[in-house]
Amino acid sequence: MAEKPQPVRVLYCGVCGLPAEYCEFGPDFERCKPWLRQHAPDLYPDLLREATEKEADKAADQLQAVGISGEGGGGGEASSGAALAPKQEEVKRLPGGKIKKKEKQEVVIEKIVRNKRKCVTVVKGLDLFGIKLSDASKKLGKKFATGASVVKGPTDKEQIDVQGDIAYDIVEFITDTWPDVPETAIFFIEDGKKVAAA
Template identity: 25%
Template sequence: MAEIEEKKVTYPLKVVYCSECTMPLEYCEYSGKKCATRSTQEVTESVDGIIITDNDVQEETKHQTRGGRGTKGKVAFEEPQTITLQRASRGKNKYTTIVKNLSTHKVDLKVAAKFFSSKFACGSSVTGPDEIVIQGDVTDELFDVIPAKWPHITDDDIEDLGDGKK
């Protein structure tokens, strides 16, 4: 029988960590391109048997940190568009009012929805990236309320589209 040589292991083990991804070097092959190139430069002579390959096609992008929201991309400056008011039917005699393009005038939609719900004693919510839905037909009142609350918005900036489908 052939004798098998075993390396003598001393405990505690000394683990070498990657400075880029903070994982042990054995896991660097699963990380991005930046980690793979960095770890090969640092420890090629000190670690035997680890092959770090580059399987990624594109550069590593910023990852979301654990537990937090991802950063939103930079938004290009948008020219203020006309605010459109539209009435949509909910049933027999019930309507909802849809307000669009309010955020292009630098108005926080969440604050505006809360203001509309308290002003008109109805429900209102932000339903899209630039859309607020108000329960009830309040299109006529919005022509007075919006310029009063936000003075930088004039009556000419508001347009009524009439009845529409939801």
């Protein structure tokens, strides 16, 4: 009689919960790397090589810093140079190696016409100023006596949709209600171009 096949044992990542061989496609591969180096070195041999190269670079930097600081005059320069190097590595990288840019703090207001008569005013970017969008939509709806709701936009970022054409009245309301939002940070989208409100 043939042997009964044994079930496959799958190693799951202790950080993201995916099978270890799929971590590189997961949400945060950088956080998984230390766990994978320790528990699954055979799956990612490049990680071990990368870790040993980083350790060698760190040791060389430390030796160089000690050598320069021993000369007397250049100690301050070496320590500041060594302090700047790790800061450059803290840049957030997206999958594919692209660098994630910090979002500008700006509020963008756009009027969308539907069915040639009805308008919807879209407000994006209030959350970048620390404003809770659900509270902001309630205040906007109350002030302009209309419907206002928080929805996900085309880029999966939350925005406020306000029924009606209130684009130019809304600037004064935003600056009065939330003093943290300067008028110079408010822009309109007109004919596909961004125009300053101020």
